[in-house]
Amino acid sequence: MTYENAIDYLFKQLPNYQQQGTEAYKPGLNNIASFCNELGDPHHTFKSIHLAGTNGKGSTAHIIAAVLQKSGYQVGIYSSPHLIDFRERIKINGKYISKEKVVHFVQENTTYCETNQISFFEWTTALAFSYFAAEGVDFAIIETGLGGRLDSTNILRPILSIITSIGLDHTPILGTSLEEIAFEKAGIIKPTTPVLLGFMPLHLHSIFEQKAAELNAPLYFASKTADYRTHCDLKPAYQKDNLNLAFEASKLLIQMGYSNDFKKGIKNVVNATKFYGRWQVVSDTPKIILDCGHNAEGIEACIAELNQFEGKKHIVFGTVKDKDHSSILSLLPKGTIYYFCCPSNYRGMPADQLQTEAGFHNLTGSSYPTVSTAVTEAIETSEPNDVILITGSTFIVADALKEF
Numbered sequence: 001m002t003y004e005n006a007i008d009y010l011f012k013q014l015p016n017y018q019q020q021g022t023e024a025y026k027p028g029l030n031n032i033a034s035f036c037n038e039l040g041d042p043h044h045t046f047k048s049i050h051l052a053g054t055n056g057k058g059s060t061a062h063i064i065a066a067v068l069q070k071s072g073y074q075v076g077i078y079s080s081p082h083l084i085d086f087r088e089r090i091k092i093n094g095k096y097i098s099k100e101k102v103v104h105f106v107q108e109n110t111t112y113c114e115t116n117q118i119s120f121f122e123w124t125t126a127l128a129f130s131y132f133a134a135e136g137v138d139f140a141i142i143e144t145g146l147g148g149r150l151d152s153t154n155i156l157r158p159i160l161s162i163i164t165s166i167g168l169d170h171t172p173i174l175g176t177s178l179e180e181i182a183f184e185k186a187g188i189i190k191p192t193t194p195v196l197l198g199f200m201p202l203h204l205h206s207i208f209e210q211k212a213a214e215l216n217a218p219l220y221f222a223s224k225t226a227d228y229r230t231h232c233d234l235k236p237a238y239q240k241d242n243l244n245l246a247f248e249a250s251k252l253l254i255q256m257g258y259s260n261d262f263k264k265g266i267k268n269v270v271n272a273t274k275f276y277g278r279w280q281v282v283s284d285t286p287k288i289i290l291d292c293g294h295n296a297e298g299i300e301a302c303i304a305e306l307n308q309f310e311g312k313k314h315i316v317f318g319t320v321k322d323k324d325h326s327s328i329l330s331l332l333p334k335g336t337i338y339y340f341c342c343p344s345n346y347r348g349m350p351a352d353q354l355q356t357e358a359g360f361h362n363l364t365g366s367s368y369p370t371v372s373t374a375v376t377e378a379i380e381t382s383e384p385n386d387v388i389l390i391t392g393s394t395f396i397v398a399d400a401l402k403e404f
Contacts, residue, residue, distance in 0.1 A: 003099035006106040007086050010120060032122045032152040038112060039126060042133030046076070048140045048156050049249070052148035052185045053164025053198060055297050056242045059234065060164050060198075061141045062275040063246035067265030068139055068258075069093050069272055076140040078128040078153070080121070083277050083398040090128045094274045097131055105130065121145050125152040139258075147174050149187020160252060161188050161217075163208065164198040164245060169295040172322060178204060186211040194218045194252055198245045222248045232266040236279040237308075238301035277397045279305065282404040286379070286386045287311075290401065292394045294319070296327045302391050303333060309387045314339065314378045316390040316400070318371065319354065320347040328392075329361045337381070338365025341374035343395035371399035 036043055049064060051057045058079055065075045075093055082088035087096035105127050113123055125145075132140045142158070144151040147170070166182045174181045182204045189195050189211045197208055199222065212219040228243040229235055243266065250262045269275060277292045279302075287309065293302040306313060315332065318341045319325060332338075340355040342348040351367035351374075358365070368374035371390075378388050390400045 001103055001107055003103050006103045028150055029155055031118055032125055033155050035118055035126045039130050043129040043156055045133040046137050046140050048142050048158040049160045050142050050156050050158040050188050051162045052144040052188045054167035054169050056164035057143045059242040059278060060245050061143050062273040063266060063269055064249050065141050066269040066272045067250050067260050067262055070265035071260040073138040076132040076137040079143045080145050081394055083401055090131055092135055094272050122152045146170055147184040149184050154188055161193055161195040166200040166204055167295060167297040182207045189215055189217050191215045196220045196248055198222050199241050231263045233268055233270050236305045285384045286382045286388055288388045290397045291391045292397050293391050294393045299328050300331050306389050311385040311387055314382055314388045316374045316378050317392040318343050318396040319349050319392045321349045325357050329358050332363055334362050338363055339374040339378050340365055340367045341371045343393055343399050345395045371396055372403055375400055375403050
């Protein structure tokens, strides 16, 4: 079996939320617990830090990983979704899992996975846990895939749990209110395990306080007081909260006996951890920026950052069908040139339909059949001092990255 065969098998044979959406979502922990037990419970062999949250999981996870790596630890990261290469999901000190190890795991476990109807995310979670155990990582930074309480990663016994933020996303699955979503995220809190809370509406704190009290879990809150961006290669304003949250995590880790130097560790997060797609500048003339903002809070942060630039602005924008399009489109600036497009994904929203809905919000532009054609048109239309933002979905950014 080649690596290409293995990846093709994973995406076509197993239920896959990234490609299929809610119809592929399989909540519950029985499948993943049984699968990992079959593998010898690899997740019990390493120290883990578990993150949930609507926005900021990826940034916070990679900042913490960079800090620990700089302090000499071997650090695994499990995150999702990937942009270009499936192996982006599973890294140790910024190095992707090898193709050979992916193939070997598929070959060894195909019969079990088919017999027990293991989903794509359950499969990749088990692969990550098994790989981190085999490589003997000092820490594994693990992001939830969706929610928290019923997410496959929630069989972990972490040394620290982190909830980054609460916003309206994945509402068909997690609930239509902030309170319902907060309840799902609070599900990663474990007995007696410290939990660190990020930035969210104050009225939601009681949900986490109640859950932490029930489980005798020490609860800590991040502070907004500092701005570490001057020490870091992650410069957008929206990274301030993620850096503050990661700083509080580093302090808690020091209290647990795990030494680290936060300011030294955050100097080179992107290259140290291979973290892409967050306000990623791929060209300076014109300025072309890619960002994976895909919900109301993420898009609002992107637009606030975009507004810091002079010059004419162009936005290449696309999304998926199962989002709250009206809320997102209402946040986009009027008077900007739009290039509406559809990602190469089953869940992608048709560009002409997106253009029509955008018109209801007085957003004007043209629709394009692919991200590639939209990006090409934006570049050809722009002047050297213009700014092009490519955003709206992880899948839009993934398609755009292939052009650079």
